[in-house]
Every structure is written in C-alpha cells, then in structure tokens.
Amino acid sequence: MKRWLLAVLLGAATLCTARADEPVQATARDDACLSLNNRILGPRSGDRPLPLLAGDPARGLHPACAVPWSTLSPANKPLAVVGCFRGSLLQVENDSACGRGTGPLWVNSRWVMTSAELVQQPQKRVAMCQQLETNAWAGTRDFNLDCQPRKKELSADSAPADSAAKTPAADSAPPANPGTTPPK
Amino acid sequence: MSGTAAKTSGKPPDVQSRIVRAALHSLLLASVALFFLNLNVLGTASVSKRFSQDLVYAWFGDEAWLYPRGAAAHPGGGSIPPRVVVVMIDERALALRGARWPAPVSFHAQFLAELEVLRPRGILLDFLLIDPAPQADTCDLLSVASRLRHDGIPLYLAVTKADDLAPMDGAGCRDAAGAALRASEVFTPVSVARQVDGSDFVGRRYPFEQRADDAAPGMGVASAAVRMYCDSQRAPAACVARLTADQTPDAGFELAWSPEGDPFNQRWSHTSCVENLSPLQAILNEPALPRETPCPPVATLFAGALLSPEEDPALGTNNEDLFKLADRAFLLVGGNFRGSGDLITTPLHTLLPGVYYHAVALENLLAFDGQPKVRKEFRTPKLAFYGYDLLVLWLLAAIFQWRQRWVQRLRPGEQSPFQLSDAARGWLAPLIARWPTPAWIVATAVLLLLLATFKRLQLLAVALTIAALITIELRVAPSTEIRNRSRGLLLYVIAMAASLAVIVVAIWVGYRWLRLPPGDWLGYFSFVAFGFFVAHTAILEFGRRVDELNVARRGSGGAQ
Numbered sequence: 001m002k003r004w005l006l007a008v009l010l011g012a013a014t015l016c017t018a019r020a021d022e023p024v025q026a027t028a029r030d031d032a033c034l035s036l037n038n039r040i041l042g043p044r045s046g047d048r049p050l051p052l053l054a055g056d057p058a059r060g061l062h063p064a065c066a067v068p069w070s071t072l073s074p075a076n077k078p079l080a081v082v083g084c085f086r087g088s089l090l091q092v093e094n095d096s097a098c099g100r101g102t103g104p105l106w107v108n109s110r111w112v113m114t115s116a117e118l119v120q121q122p123q124k125r126v127a128m129c130q131q132l133e134t135n136a137w138a139g140t141r142d143f144n145l146d147c148q149p150r151k152k153e154l155s156a157d158s159a160p161a162d163s164a165a166k167t168p169a170a171d172s173a174p175p176a177n178p179g180t181t182p183p184k
Numbered sequence: 185m186s187g188t189a190a191k192t193s194g195k196p197p198d199v200q201s202r203i204v205r206a207a208l209h210s211l212l213l214a215s216v217a218l219f220f221l222n223l224n225v226l227g228t229a230s231v232s233k234r235f236s237q238d239l240v241y242a243w244f245g246d247e248a249w250l251y252p253r254g255a256a257a258h259p260g261g262g263s264i265p266p267r268v269v270v271v272m273i274d275e276r277a278l279a280l281r282g283a284r285w286p287a288p289v290s291f292h293a294q295f296l297a298e299l300e301v302l303r304p305r306g307i308l309l310d311f312l313l314i315d316p317a318p319q320a321d322t323c324d325l326l327s328v329a330s331r332l333r334h335d336g337i338p339l340y341l342a343v344t345k346a347d348d349l350a351p352m353d354g355a356g357c358r359d360a361a362g363a364a365l366r367a368s369e370v371f372t373p374v375s376v377a378r379q380v381d382g383s384d385f386v387g388r389r390y391p392f393e394q395r396a397d398d399a400a401p402g403m404g405v406a407s408a409a410v411r412m413y414c415d416s417q418r419a420p421a422a423c424v425a426r427l428t429a430d431q432t433p434d435a436g437f438e439l440a441w442s443p444e445g446d447p448f449n450q451r452w453s454h455t456s457c458v459e460n461l462s463p464l465q466a467i468l469n470e471p472a473l474p475r476e477t478p479c480p481p482v483a484t485l486f487a488g489a490l491l492s493p494e495e496d497p498a499l500g501t502n503n504e505d506l507f508k509l510a511d512r513a514f515l516l517v518g519g520n521f522r523g524s525g526d527l528i529t530t531p532l533h534t535l536l537p538g539v540y541y542h543a544v545a546l547e548n549l550l551a552f553d554g555q556p557k558v559r560k561e562f563r564t565p566k567l568a569f570y571g572y573d574l575l576v577l578w579l580l581a582a583i584f585q586w587r588q589r590w591v592q593r594l595r596p597g598e599q600s601p602f603q604l605s606d607a608a609r610g611w612l613a614p615l616i617a618r619w620p621t622p623a624w625i626v627a628t629a630v631l632l633l634l635l636a637t638f639k640r641l642q643l644l645a646v647a648l649t650i651a652a653l654i655t656i657e658l659r660v661a662p663s664t665e666i667r668n669r670s671r672g673l674l675l676y677v678i679a680m681a682a683s684l685a686v687i688v689v690a691i692w693v694g695y696r697w698l699r700l701p702p703g704d705w706l707g708y709f710s711f712v713a714f715g716f717f718v719a720h721t722a723i724l725e726f727g728r729r730v731d732e733l734n735v736a737r738r739g740s741g742g743a744q
Binding site for chain 2: 044046049050053057063066086088089
C-alpha cells in the first residue's frame with residue numbers, strides 16, 4: 001500500500017513539474033563544456049571521415065562535410081576546443097576543412113578523444129602512454145596522466161613510485177610528438 | 185461404396201476393397217474435421233489460428249529450426265545475414281541538438297551525417313517528411329542523402345504516396361558542382377503502412393506493397409522491408425516482382441517474432457532480455473502464454489548514445505562496439521516520442537515503437553531468404569493449400585480409425601481406453617449414494633467452484649483424481665479387464681506416436697516448403713491429443729449406414 005501511494009505521489013509530482021512540450025534536458029554532466037583547456041587529441045573513429053557541422057546552435061546547425069582527421073588537423077596536432085554545446089558538440093577553430101565561408105566547425109565528441117575525457121577516465125590512462133627503452137617516461141604531452149608501465153617484463157606493481165612526478169606537463173607543452181623524451 | 189462385387193458374390197470383401205473403404209471413411213472424417221477447423225463463425229477460427237501462431241513463436245521463436253535469424257542460426261559460418269539495427273530518436277536526442285518534437289528536417293540532415301560514420305548497408309528514415317521545411321534545411325538533407333548514395337549507402341524514406349517527394353524537388357537544391365539535387369534520385373521512397381489483425385489489432389502481418397485496390401500487383405509503393413531486402417539482392421526488380429506478384433492489395437506475409445530480447449539491448453533495458461521461464465511454470469497456470477517482454481527483439485541504439493558519448497560511454501574507447509554493431513548493418517531510424525502514437529501492438533513484446541515492425545519484417549525476409557511465411561488465404565491456388573490440410577487430416581483420421589478398430593476388438597462397444605470400467609462404476613456409485621443427493625451435488629458444485637476460482641488447485645485436483653481412479657480400477661476391476669485396458673492404452677500411445685510423426689512431417693513440409701505459418705499447428709495437435717475425432721465419429725456411423733444400404737440396394741438388383 002505504501003509503495004502504491006509513493007508511486008502515485010511521484011507520478012503526481014512529475015506531472016506537476018514537467019510540461020509536455022518541454023524538451024528533455026540533454027544531460028546533467030556537461031563535462032566537455034565545463035572543462036578548461038579542453039583539446040581534441042585525435043579521432044575515435046579509425047579511418048572513417050568525421051562529420052562536421054557548421055553554423056550556430058542558437059540559429060541552427062547544418063551538416064558541412066565529412067573529412068578525415070588529417071584534413072581537420074593537417075599536422076596531427078591537438079585542436080583547441082573553442083566552443084561547446086550540450087556537452088557533446090565541440091567547436092574547433094578550423095573554418096576551412098569544408099571549404100570557405102563555413103565559419104568554425106563543430107564535431108560530435110562521440111568521434112573524437114578529448115583531454116577532458118581522459119582526465120575523467122583514469123582507467124584508460126595505461127593505454128595512452130608507454131615506457132621507452134631509454135628508461136624515460138614519455139607520452140603525448142597534452143595528456144596529464146599518471147603513466148603506468150605496459151611492457152611485458154614490467155608489471156603494474158613495479159611502476160616507479162614517483163611516476164606522477166615524471167609525467168609530462170600538460171597545458172603549456174608543445175604539441176604531441178610521441179617517441180621523444182619529455183623534460184624531467 | 186466399394187466391395188460391392190464381393191458382397192454380391194457372397195464372399196467377404198478382399199483386403200484391397202477393405203482398405204479402399206477405410207480410406208474413404210477416413211476422408212469423410214477428415215473433411216468434417218477440416219470444415220470445423222476452418223469454421224469461422226464470429227471469427228472463432230481466426231482467433232484460434234492466431235493463438236496457435238503466437239503460442240508457437242512464444243515457446244520456440246528462438247529456435248533456429250523455426251526462426252533462423254542472426255549469426256546464431258548459422259553456427260558453421262556460411263553466409264550470415266546482415267544485422268538489422270533500430271536507431272531510436274527520442275526527446276533526449278533532439279535536445280542534444282537543440283531541437284524538439286516534431287523532429288525538424290535540419291535534425292534529420294545532421295543525424296544522417298552522423299550515421300554515415302557507421303558505414304551501414306542502408307538506412308531507413310521512418311519519418312514522414314511531409315511538413316513544409318525551410319529551403320536550406322531541405323537542401324542540407326538532399327546533400328547528405330546524395331553523399332550517402334555516392335558512398336553506396338541507400339537511403340529509404342517513408343512516404344504515404346508516390347508523389348510525397350515532389351515538394352522537395354520544388355526547393356531547387358543544387359550540389360557543390362551546381363547540379364540539381366532531386367529527391368527521387370537520392371531517396372528511395374518506401375511505404376510504411378501497417379497491417380493488423382482484426383479484433384486484437386496485433387501486427388502479425390506485413391504488407392508487400394501499398395497500392396490502390398484497382399492497381400495491378402507490383403504497381404504500388406513497395407513496403408520498407410521488402411524494398412530494403414530486395415535492394416540487397418542481385419536482382420532487386422525481380423525480387424520485388426516475385427514478392428508482390430499475384431497478391432491482393434491487403435495481402436501480407438506473417439511475421440515470426442522472437443520472444444527473447446536482443447542481448448545488445450541489455451545495456452539500457454530495465455528488464456532482462458533473456459527469457460528464463462520454465463515450462464513447469466507455464467503448466468502451473470502462470471500468465472505465460474504468450475510470453476511478453478519489454479526488451480525488443482532487435483538491437484536498438486539510442487540516438488542520444490550516438491550523439492553524446494556521455495549517454496552511453498560503454499561503446500568502446502574507439503567506438504569498437506558501436507562499429508561492430510552497425511558496420512554493414514541495416515539501420516532503421518524511428519522515433520519514440522511521448523504522445524506521437526507511433527506504436528505497434530506486437531504478439532510477444534507488448535507495445536513497441538512502429539519502426540520495430542519494419543525491423544522485424546526485414547529480419548524475417550533475411551532469415552527466410554526472401555521466402556517469408558504467407559497465410560493460405562493469400563496464396564494461389566488457394567484450394568491446393570487447403571487440400572494440403574485435408575491430406576494431413578486424412579492421415580490422422582486413418583490412424584484414428586485404425587486405433588478405434590483395435591480397441592473395438594479388445595473391448596467391443598467401447599470407444600476410449602480412458603472410460604471407467606463397469607466394475608469401477610459399480611464400486612463408486614454405491615459409495616456416493618450413501619450421501620443424500622442434495623448433499624453430494626452441492627459438495628461437488630462447491631469443489632468445482634473452488635477449482636474454477638483458484639487455478640493453482642486445478643493441476644493438483646486433476647492429478648489426485650487420476651491417481652484415485654487408477655487405484656480404484658486396480659483394486660476392483662478384474663485382471664482380464666485390466667489387461668485389455670492396458671493393451672488399449674498401449675494402442676493409444678502407439679497411435680499417438682504415429683499421429684505425432686505425421687504432424688511433425690506435415691509441419692516440416694508446410695512450414696519449410698509450402699511456407700505456411702504455424703496457424704494450424706495447434707489444430708493438428710488438438711485433433712490428436714484431445715480426441716476431436718471422437719466428437720465427429722457420428723458422421724462415420726452415418727457413412728457406414730449409407731454404405732450398407734447402397735450395398736443392399738445393389739445386391740437386390742437396384743430394386744427399392
């Protein structure tokens with residue numbers, strides 16, 4: 001009986017607070033939009049072209065083109081996120097990937113990896129850096145990671161205790177160049 | 185009827201004439217059974233056929249021999265049919281792009297561009313884009329559709345009639361090279377009309393095409409699943425022509441439904457997608473026939489998950505699971521909006537958004553290699569398919585008659601081995617007679633009232649009654665009686681096994697080769713298991729009487 005009453009009260013509360021013509025809020029976690037210095041690090045769609053949008057969310061977005069990552073970032077550099085919409089659309093400075101006159105383009109965060117996402121998902125860190133034979137720690141410099149060893153002869157338990165201190169710096173670092181030894 | 189010569193010569197009829205006579209009597213009995221099987225007063229036959237179909241798919245819809253869908257039905261590899269995936273747009277997905285219901289054309293253009301990344305085999309847009317839209321939005325949609333077509337991804341668009349796409353051509357859109365973009369060149373118009381059975385409004389049938397009553401077969405707009413399936417074949421036009429040929433405007437093929445949900449849907453479904461109901465529970469009167477589950481049988485990707493990784497972060501670091509699901513799959517994009525009314529009543533999965541109707545139809549066409557099951561009333565020549573039923577019933581009737589003849593030899597005058605013996609009746613009657621008549625009748629009525637009210641008691645009561653009667657028979661019946669009865673029961677079991685063998689073969693031929701749905705299967709079983717023939721053997725007695733009169737008439741030289 002109590003459950004029944006609770007269900008009725010919840011239903012009534014829902015009806016009183018929600019209007020039928022109101023669109024559902026996108027998501028409570030707009031992390032990609034709230035993150036500072038967020039950058040697009042690379043594609044998450046393999047070799048598939050990235051669909052890009054042009055326009056303004058307030059006035060209307062429209063599909064611009066679909067291009068490979070190399071067109072969006074010719075030097076394979078991380079791209080700064082200059083705009084964000086509903087936590088899932090990221091605006092980049094590139095305004096020429098789809099030709100002239102499109103303005104800054106938008107890309108769905110489903111298809112790209114962002115630095116903010118990596119920070120929020122520490123379990124993925126191990127896949128994003130590696131230990132070089134020089135015994136120095138290296139990784140993409142825009143990552144702010146606690147690198148863990150992935151070589152077969154090294155187990156996770158044998159990671160150096162001060163690995164965090166050896167992690168490359170994040171924000172002001174130059175673009176990614178895997179394989180080079182970062183400054184200690 | 186036959187054997188007249190033997191009678192007139194004073195000799196007993198030979199074996200051949202006896203066989204012919206038995207065969208004719210069986211045919212008479214079978215035709216009566218066929219008539220009652222299809223007696224559709226107040227739609228009773230339709231209801232029983234639907235129930236038979238739902239029952240079969242509810243219990244065996246996941247078996248590869250019945251519904252060979254997906255990779256599980258092709259364990260040896262071979263040509264695994266492409267996957268069918270529903271992509272569901274809802275309010276949440278629209279909000280991610282700042283849109284709201286009804287989904288604007290600009291949203292569809294954006295969303296199709298996102299679907300292009302998945303490299304599907306084809307895309308159905310189950311939305312009627314018949315409302316006026318800004319020219320720029322229409323041109324965006326046509327541009328994306330053109331790009332998809334260029335990439336070898338056909339885009340199917342729902343229409344209500346053939347000229348629904350004309351207003352889009354009026355927008356005067358052009359591609360980057362300045363060439364005109366025509367809707368008819370970038371979209372494939374398909375019908376999304378539905379068929380439901382009367383009285384229960386369940387979508388068990390799928391139309392081949394949508395056409396006017398006076399139009400010739402094949403001249404209408406092909407249904408979405410039919411067109412999508414045929415376009416994946418080597419000769420699409422011939423495939424459509426084959427499926428729509430000789431069909432009436434209201435014809436359709438039957439949809440096999442799997443009772444289990446697709447495992448992919450477990451990531452968002454609040455209920456289990458795996459059915460684990462035991463047959464024992466069903467026997468104990470659980471509400472299990474047909475079973476229902478809200479987990480859809482087709483893999484479903486929510487548009488919100490595609491538009492925002494935060495909606496579903498578990499699709500792989502590099503979207504591996506997403507690409508595994510959708511790569512070279514048929515994507516059917518539909519809507520699930522509060523109050524839109526785009527819902528279909530299904531036999532096993534309660535109410536589902538309408539796009540599942542087309543998805544299941546496409547899965548049926550893929551599972552049955554373009555040879556879906558079609559009811560007898562939509563087949564030509566219709567008489568031949570009903571004749572097949574008669575043939576099956578004829579064999580069953582022959583087995584029944586054979587058993588009856590043996591039972592008569594063992595216990596003349598008795599029809600069923602399950603009847604109480606005279607000794608058992610003689611023992612029971614005085615026992616009950618100790619009670620005043622009003623008392624035992626009222627007690628019996630109360631007992632039956634309780635059994636009718638509390639269904640869980642029914643099975644227990646039946647078991648106790650059978651055990652009690654067997655005990656009484658064993659205690660009071662003479663040993664000869666028990667021995668004859670045991671033989672009668674053995675004959676019954678043998679006849680039942682033979683009948684089941686006939687039914688299995690009939691089902692296999694009818695389902696596999698004649699493409700008949702399981703609407704008659706329950707009827708076959710009920711004839712055999714519940715002694716339907718017993719109720720109609722009076723026609724046999726009448727036939728024998730007529731036969732004797734005919735023989736006597738011929739023996740007297742035709743005199744009256």
